[in-house]
Amino acid sequence: MIYITRRLEFCASHRLFNPKFSDEKNAETFGLCNNPNGHGHNYVLEVTVRGEISPETGMVLDLKTLKKLINLEIVNKVDHKNFNMDVDFMRGVIPTAENIAIKFWEILESKIENGSLHELKLYESDRNYVVYRGERV
Numbered sequence: 001m002i003y004i005t006r007r008l009e010f011c012a013s014h015r016l017f018n019p020k021f022s023d024e025k026n027a028e029t030f031g032l033c034n035n036p037n038g039h040g041h042n043y044v045l046e047v048t049v050r051g052e053i054s055p056e057t058g059m060v061l062d063l064k065t066l067k068k069l070i071n072l073e074i075v076n077k078v079d080h081k082n083f084n085m086d087v088d089f090m091r092g093v094i095p096t097a098e099n100i101a102i103k104f105w106e107i108l109e110s111k112i113e114n115g116s117l118h119e120l121k122l123y124e125s126d127r128n129y130v131v132y133r134g135e136r137v
């Protein structure tokens with residue numbers, strides 16, 4: 001068993017708020033991320049797949065194929081977009097890094113043909129990132 005990772009970047013904006021909260025509670029809960037007109041991040045996403053090495057290719061899967069898949073399914077849909085308004089799969093979800101990572105997982109998991117999705121790491125900044133491994137509590 002071996003683990004391989006593809007790292008990629010995209011830029012997107014969001015605003016964190018809960019429509020059920022008052023303006024005051026939203027400001028108190030989400031701080032700067034509640035800015036009414038949103039704000040942007042340079043996100044970094046690391047996708048790790050685990051699997052066995054094919055004796056014929058010496059690879060788990062071709063990283064070029066993985067890159068194309070991630071670009072098609074995720075990056076093209078979120079890069080230079082607003083998570084609250086432009087991204088269909090984020091409708092009705094507060095676009096925190098946590099929730100974004102879970103949605104990305106749901107999209108990618110069934111589409112990895114060789115090996116299986118092991119971990120998504122989503123950096124919202126150099127210092128803040130979330131890790132998701134598909135575990136439900």
Ligand code: NI
Pocket residue numbers: 014033039040041
């Ligand atoms: Ni933010």
